[in-house]
Amino acid sequence: MxxxxxxxxxxxxxxxxxxVLDSATKNDALHRMACALxxxxxxxxxxxxEDVHEAREQSISPSALVRMELTREKLxxxxxxxxxxxxxxxxxxxxxxxxELDDGLELQKITSPFGVIAAIVEARPDAVTQLCxxxxxxxxxxxxxxxxxxxxxxxxxxxxxxxxxxxxxIPPHAFTxxxxxxxxxxxxxxQDYVDLVVPRGxxxxxxxxxxxxxxxxxxHSDGVCHxxxxxxxxxxxxxxxxxxxxxxxxxxxxxVETVLVDQGIANEFLPIAFxxxxxxxxxxxxxxxxxxxxxxxxxxxxxxxxHTEYGDLTLAIRVVPGVxxxxxxxxxxxxxxxxxxxxxxxxxxxxxLRRVDSAGVFHNVSTRFADGYRYxxxxxxxxxxxxxxxxxxVGVEGLVTYKYVLSGSGHCxxxxxxxxxRRFKHELVESxxxx
Amino acid sequence: MxxxxxxxxxxxxxxxxxxVLDSATKNDALHRMACALxxxxxxxxxxxxEDVHEAREQSISPSALVRMELTREKLxxxxxxxxxxxxxxxxxxxxxxxxELDDGLELQKITSPFGVIAAIVEARPDAVTQLCxxxxxxxxxxxxxxxxxxxxxxxxxxxxxxxxxxxxxIPPHAFTxxxxxxxxxxxxxxQDYVDLVVPRGxxxxxxxxxxxxxxxxxxHSDGVCHxxxxxxxxxxxxxxxxxxxxxxxxxxxxxVETVLVDQGIANEFLPIAFxxxxxxxxxxxxxxxxxxxxxxxxxxxxxxxxHTEYGDLTLAIRVVPGVxxxxxxxxxxxxxxxxxxxxxxxxxxxxxLRRVDSAGVFHNVSTRFADGYRYxxxxxxxxxxxxxxxxxxVGVEGLVTYKYVLSGSGHCxxxxxxxxxRRFKHELVESxxxx
Numbered sequence: 001m002x003x004x005x006x007x008x009x010x011x012x013x014x015x016x017x018x019x020v021l022d023s024a025t026k027n028d029a030l031h032r033m034a035c036a037l038x039x040x041x042x043x044x045x046x047x048x049x050e051d052v053h054e055a056r057e058q059s060i061s062p063s064a065l066v067r068m069e070l071t072r073e074k075l076x077x078x079x080x081x082x083x084x085x086x087x088x089x090x091x092x093x094x095x096x097x098x099x100e101l102d103d104g105l106e107l108q109k110i111t112s113p114f115g116v117i118a119a120i121v122e123a124r125p126d127a128v129t130q131l132c133x134x135x136x137x138x139x140x141x142x143x144x145x146x147x148x149x150x151x152x153x154x155x156x157x158x159x160x161x162x163x164x165x166x167x168x169x170i171p172p173h174a175f176t177x178x179x180x181x182x183x184x185x186x187x188x189x190x191q192d193y194v195d196l197v198v199p200r201g202x203x204x205x206x207x208x209x210x211x212x213x214x215x216x217x218x219x220h221s222d223g224v225c226h227x228x229x230x231x232x233x234x235x236x237x238x239x240x241x242x243x244x245x246x247x248x249x250x251x252x253x254x255x256v257e258t259v260l261v262d263q264g265i266a267n268e269f270l271p272i273a274f275x276x277x278x279x280x281x282x283x284x285x286x287x288x289x290x291x292x293x294x295x296x297x298x299x300x301x302x303x304x305x306x307h308t309e310y311g312d313l314t315l316a317i318r319v320v321p322g323v324x325x326x327x328x329x330x331x332x333x334x335x336x337x338x339x340x341x342x343x344x345x346x347x348x349x350x351x352x353l354r355r356v357d358s359a360g361v362f363h364n365v366s367t368r369f370a371d372g373y374r375y376x377x378x379x380x381x382x383x384x385x386x387x388x389x390x391x392x393x394v395g396v397e398g399l400v401t402y403k404y405v406l407s408g409s410g411h412c413x414x415x416x417x418x419x420x421x422r423r424f425k426h427e428l429v430e431s432x433x434x435x
Numbered sequence: 436m437x438x439x440x441x442x443x444x445x446x447x448x449x450x451x452x453x454x455v456l457d458s459a460t461k462n463d464a465l466h467r468m469a470c471a472l473x474x475x476x477x478x479x480x481x482x483x484x485e486d487v488h489e490a491r492e493q494s495i496s497p498s499a500l501v502r503m504e505l506t507r508e509k510l511x512x513x514x515x516x517x518x519x520x521x522x523x524x525x526x527x528x529x530x531x532x533x534x535e536l537d538d539g540l541e542l543q544k545i546t547s548p549f550g551v552i553a554a555i556v557e558a559r560p561d562a563v564t565q566l567c568x569x570x571x572x573x574x575x576x577x578x579x580x581x582x583x584x585x586x587x588x589x590x591x592x593x594x595x596x597x598x599x600x601x602x603x604x605i606p607p608h609a610f611t612x613x614x615x616x617x618x619x620x621x622x623x624x625x626q627d628y629v630d631l632v633v634p635r636g637x638x639x640x641x642x643x644x645x646x647x648x649x650x651x652x653x654x655h656s657d658g659v660c661h662x663x664x665x666x667x668x669x670x671x672x673x674x675x676x677x678x679x680x681x682x683x684x685x686x687x688x689x690x691v692e693t694v695l696v697d698q699g700i701a702n703e704f705l706p707i708a709f710x711x712x713x714x715x716x717x718x719x720x721x722x723x724x725x726x727x728x729x730x731x732x733x734x735x736x737x738x739x740x741x742h743t744e745y746g747d748l749t750l751a752i753r754v755v756p757g758v759x760x761x762x763x764x765x766x767x768x769x770x771x772x773x774x775x776x777x778x779x780x781x782x783x784x785x786x787x788l789r790r791v792d793s794a795g796v797f798h799n800v801s802t803r804f805a806d807g808y809r810y811x812x813x814x815x816x817x818x819x820x821x822x823x824x825x826x827x828x829v830g831v832e833g834l835v836t837y838k839y840v841l842s843g844s845g846h847c848x849x850x851x852x853x854x855x856x857r858r859f860k861h862e863l864v865e866s867x868x869x870x
Contacts, residue, residue, distance in 0.1 A: 016766075020789050099811055105800065107810055114822050115792060195822055211649075216823040237845035244847035331451070353840050354455045357550060365540065365843035374851070375542055375839065376534055376861035387549050387630055387836040388651040389824035401822035404810070405788050408800035410672035412679035413809070426811030 004186045007143065007176045008116065008193035014173035015115045015141035021169060023090040026136055029170045030086035033132070034079040036164035040156065045070055047152040048125065055123075055149045063251070068123040068150050078129045081379065085133040088378050091400045092139045098429040102422065105408040106429070111400045113139035114195040118178075118187045120209060122201035123147025128154050130379050131198070132161060132175050138399035141171075143194065145178040145187060147201075188213035196399070200382055203309070218394055220385035222335035223253025224309050225367040228326040228352065230343035231264035237364060238269070238342040239276050242315075244366040245340075247280050251311050253383060254338050254360075254370040258306060258316040260326045263289070266319045270294055273317075282313045289319035306333040323348050327355050336385050338362060338370040338392075359385055359392035439621045442578065442611045443551065443628035449608035450550045450576035456604060458525040461571055464605045465521035468567070469514040471599035475591065480505055482587040483560065490558075490584045498686070503558040503585050513564045516814065520568040523813050526835045527574045533864040537857065540843040541864070546835045548574035549630040553613075553622045555644060557636035558582025563589050565814050566633070567596060567610055573834035576606075578629065580613040580622060582636075623648035631834070635817055638744070653829055655820035657770035658688025659744050660802040663761040663787065665778035666699035672799065673704070673777040674711050677750075679801040680775075682715050686746050688818060689773050689795075689805040693741060693751040695761045698724070701754045705729055708752075717748045724754035741768040758783050762790050771820050773797060773805040773827075794820055794827035 037044070048070040055068060097109035117140045121127040128146050135142035146154045158177045165174065178187060187194065191214045199209040199219045206221040227245060229238045245256035261269060266289060274294040277284055284290075284298050285305075291298045294317075301316050306329070308316065320326045323341075330339050338360035341352040349363045360370040370393060372380025377395030384390045390398040415422045472479070483505040490503060532544035552575045556562040563581050570577035581589045593612045600609065613622060622629065626649045634644040634654045641656040662680060664673045680691035696704060701724060709729040712719055719725075719733050720740075726733045729752075736751050741764070743751065755761050758776075765774050773795035776787040784798045795805040805828065807815025812830030819825045825833040850857045 016790060016792070019792070101804075101809065101811065105804075112792070214646075216821065234845070240845060240847055244849050248847070248849050248852070349842075353842075355451060357451070357454070357547070358838065360839045360841060362840075363842040365841050365846045366848050368848035369536075369540075369841055369846070370839070374536065374848070374859065376536065376859065386651065391836050392839045401826050403793065404795045404805070404827045405797075406795060406800050406804055407784075407788075407798040410669070410675060411800045411804070412675055412683070413801050413803035414679050414683050416809070417683070424809065424811065 002186065004178065004183065005190070005193075007173075007178065008190045010173040011116045011141040011143050011176050012193045014171040015113065017169075017171045018136070018139045018141055018174055019092070019113045019115070021139060025169050026090070026139070027086040029136060029165055029168050030082050030133060032164040032168065033161050034082040036160040037075060037079050037082070037129070037157070040160040041072065041075055044075065044153065044156050044160070045072070047156045048150070051150050051152050060149065064123065064149075068125070068147070068153075070125050070153065074126065078126055081126075081130060082133050085137050085379060085396075088137065088396065091137065091397045096402055100427045100429055101424050102411065103425070105406070105411050108405045109402050110405055111402045114399060114401055116141045116143060116194045117196045117198060117399060118143045118145070118190065118194045118215070119198045119200065120145045120184055120187065120205065121147070122205075123149035125150055125153050125157060127200055128157055134379055134381055134396050134399060136170070136174060138396050140399055141174055141176075143176045143178050143187065145183050148179070148181065151179065184209075185212070188215065191215050198381055216389070218382055218384050218390055218398060220253065220335075220337065220383050222309055222385070223255070223337045224258070224307060224333065224335040225254055225256050225337055226258050226260060226330050226334060226339045227256050227367065228260040228320075228323070228330075228339070228341045229262060229265070229269060230323060230341055230345060230348050231262040232345040232348065233265070233342040234344060235265075235269055235272065239273050241340070241342055241364070241366050242273065243276060243280055245368055246277070246282055246315050247313065248366070248368055250313050252368070254367050255311070256315070256367050257308065257310055258318060258333070260318050260320045260329055262326075263319050263321050267293060270317070274298075277315060282315050284315055284317060286317040287319055290317045309335075323351055327352065330356055330358070334358065337383070338367045340365065340367050359383070437621065439613065439618065440625070440628075442608075442613065443625045445608040446551045446576040446578050446611050447628045449606040450548065452604075452606045453571070453574045453576055453609060454527070454548045454550070456574060460604050461525070461574070462521040464571060464600055464603050465517050465568060467599040467603065468596050469517040471595040472510060472514050472517070472564070472592070475595040476507060476510055479510065479588065479591050479595070480507070482591045483585070486585050486587045495584065499558065499584075503560070503582070503588075505560050505588065509561065513561055516561075516565060517568050520572050520814060520831075523572065523831065526572065526832045531837055535862045535864055536859050537846065538860070540841070540846050543840045544837050545840055546837045548835055551576045551578060551629045552631045552633060552834060553578045553580070553625065553629045553650070554633045554635065555580045555619055555622065555640065556582065558584035560585055560588050560592060562635055563592055569814055569816055569831050569834060571605070571609060573831050575834055576609055576611075578611045578613050578622065580618050583614070583616065586614065619644075620647070623650065626650050633816055651824070653817055653819050653825055653833060655688065655770075655772065655818050657744055657820070658690070658772045659693070659742060659768065659770040660689060660691050660772055661693050661695060661765050661769060661774045662691050662802065663695040663755075663758070663765075663774070663776045664697060664700070664704065665758060665776055665780060665783050666697040667780040667783065668700070668777040669779055670700075670704055670707065674708050676775070676777055676799070676801050677708065678711060678715055680803055681712070681717055681750050682748065683801070683803055685748050687803070689802050690746070691750070691802050692743065692745055693753065693768070695753050695755045695764055698754050698756050702728060705752070709733075712750060717750050719750055719752060721752040722754055725752045744770070758786055762787065765791055765793070769793065772818070773802045775800065775802050794818070
């Protein structure tokens with residue numbers, strides 16, 4: 001038996017204990033984890049420094065370096081994050097439904113943890129701590145494979161957590177550090193032990209994970225977001241939303257990639273928008289009509305290119321005849337992530353919001369708002385563009401499922417069949433009440 | 436382009452229209468469908484008679500024949516089922532969460548349909564009509580592949596529905612009949628168009644579907660249910676529950692397969708239980724201890740056989756040292772479907788209900804209650820033993836997902852970053868309110 005299978009078996013056993021812990025025990029553990037990080041500041045920073053030094057020699061990208069580097073401020077934020085998680089409501093044990101099926105026969109639908117969650121995250125220490133916090137809060141055991149570049153840092157974080165949890169009821173295998181490049185393939189084959197896989201990283205990683213496992217996956221691979229500027233749009237608002245959605249953080253999945261402009265206002269709107277975008281360093285590509293209006297500096301977008309997620313300061317613009325065409329474009333080329341209409345016309349807005357089939361449908365706001373923190377969900381597991389279970393930004397509530405608990409006093413199904421069959425009452429007792 | 440891909444494209448287009456229909460239109464359509472069936476009684480019965488005749492010549496099993504055969508009473512029940520579906524609450528457009536993120540920036544989480552559902556069902560006319568009703572009510576387009584044995588019946592049902600919906604806003608491709616044995620493989624490859632696959636039939640079918648598609652699947656393959664008779668159990672109650680769970684419908688997935696008996700009462704309980712079971716025609720297999728107590732008529736269960744779903748009047752019995760061992764057995768050999776404890780000890784019951792990780796955890800009731808109708812969910816899509824999205828019996832609410840709708844007046848993320856960053860309010864306005 002490989003060591004990763006042994007780890008998975010231990011994680012599964014730990015998950016059974018974690019599932020029945022009360023909220024106070026879990027929250028106390030989160031506070032201890034925060035303290036442990038604070039006490040280990042110096043060790044963590046020094047080991048992280050070694051990781052960063054080694055990564056720099058391997059000519060890693062500057063943005064990746066920033067993400068992997070720990071600072072005293074980042075560590076403080078992480079500790080705050082753990083304490084914030086402790087303050088959130090416990091997602092486990094919520095009674096979603098309570099129904100009296102018959103006299104003395106009560107059905108309850110109660111939230112419960114998944115079991116074992118395997119997270120595959122990029123080289124970011126804050127992703128490691130956040131997943132630990134999310135898993136513990138939701139009563140799941142976590143197997144975590146972080147980017148190899150932060151090997152020393154990850155080991156040190158998990159060691160600090162392990163020490164902090166020694167004198168608590170949290171089982172030692174609540175968190176398992178999985179190492180080695182082959183580990184991802186091994187994790188994806190653990191369908192007998194792992195209940196959910198959470199990949200957090202590049203689109204390629206998420207695609208690879210989804211294509212190579214039979215375990216359920218929460219994640220998204222593409223963020224091809226649109227802003228449609230309808231003919232009644234407030235022009236200034238439209239430009240400021242486009243600039244925010246494109247330039248505020250162009251590499252993020254909720255940045256806009258394509259702007260659709262109603263043909264009724266294209267001649268008037270596009271030249272001004274084009275100027276603004278150029279001033280902000282945005283390279284504009286577009287359809288033939290956009291090129292005609294804005295000039296030959298605009299590179300033509302081929303029909304096959306409207307799917308593109310640029311992830312940088314490049315923006316595609318297309319002139320469309322109206323809201324139907326805009327929706328059809330988004331349907332054809334979008335990734336069901338987040339799409340926005342800018343309009344002053346309530347009818348057009350309502351049409352768009354109802355008909356566009358995306359995890360986020362926005363009216364007069366930047367696509368960049370699609371985010372668990374901004375939505376107020378607390379820490380974010382990830383953003384799901386699939387439709388099953390969780391969609392859009394997923395918080396800790398995405399890491400629980402539910403079970404049906406039925407209690408009676410000897411009730412048999414045979415009593416409800418045949419000539420003198422008893423009839424069910426199906427009386428809702430209460431609903432959506434926490435335990 | 437194959438005809439099934441063309442069908443899928445048409446279904447996708449239809450799904451966009453279905454998604455935005457109001458409740459009244461959908462409910463009116465369900466009533467028209469019910470009337471259409473009533474008006475087509477004679478034609479349906481005569482075509483079904485041809486199907487049954489042909490199937491009988493191919494020596495189909497008697498139970499399958501019963502399931503495929505239409506009678507006037509069955510058709511009446513089906514019509515009632517359609518009207519009951521019309522009376523249920525609309526699962527689409529429910530506001531699950533409403534939060535004011537900041538002044539004038541409102542987030543809503545609203546239920547919405549999946550899009551296109553592909554159902555693969557056995558040769559049962561009532562399964563065809565039920566899936567049509569579930570899909571329409573939940574605003575999804577349906578591609579349905581029914582058992583080839585009821586080809587004429589299925590065509591006639593869908594023709595009656597199509598005629599009934601001609602003068603309504605329901606698009607013609609709301610329901611698509613998919614035919615031919617190769618069709619299943621083709622459906623499973625339609626990940627670009629189909630959002631959810633619902634297999635209803637044998638375990639083998641569900642296993643095949645899950646293993647051969649990248650589309651999300653709601654279904655279950657195994658029903659290895661347990662009853663654990665704890666030492667404080669009311670003996671009579673235990674026996675009547677075991678008899679109900681084993682004999683009331685042995686072929687169903689929620690029938691019991693293994694009874695675990697606490698060793699503290701095994702000597703006293705097992706001989707009586709064994710007698711009762713024999714009187715009811717149940718063949719008992721068991722562990723060595725069971726065999727010692729009940730005699731050599733009990734066939735020994737090998738260590739590898741505890742996973743077995745007998746699906747007939749065979750029952751396995753194992754003597755276990757206590758609740759921990761019972762839970763461990765269920766964990767190792769169960770299928771996370773439905774498991775029951777019989778006990779008068781509240782503490783033991785609570786332990787079992789909290790710790791057993793199954794879709795249904797029962798106390799002093801028959802496992803046969805695990806069913807959408809008995810749970811009061813209305814029509815049943817199926818029973819899910821996976822944990823993602825839906826678990827246990829799945830009603831019409833299992834066929835919707837949600838989307839986040841965010842409305843503002845030009846809000847940019849840049850305003851919430853940097854030195855003078857605005858802060859989010861995240862004030863819940865209301866929650867769990869229907870539109």
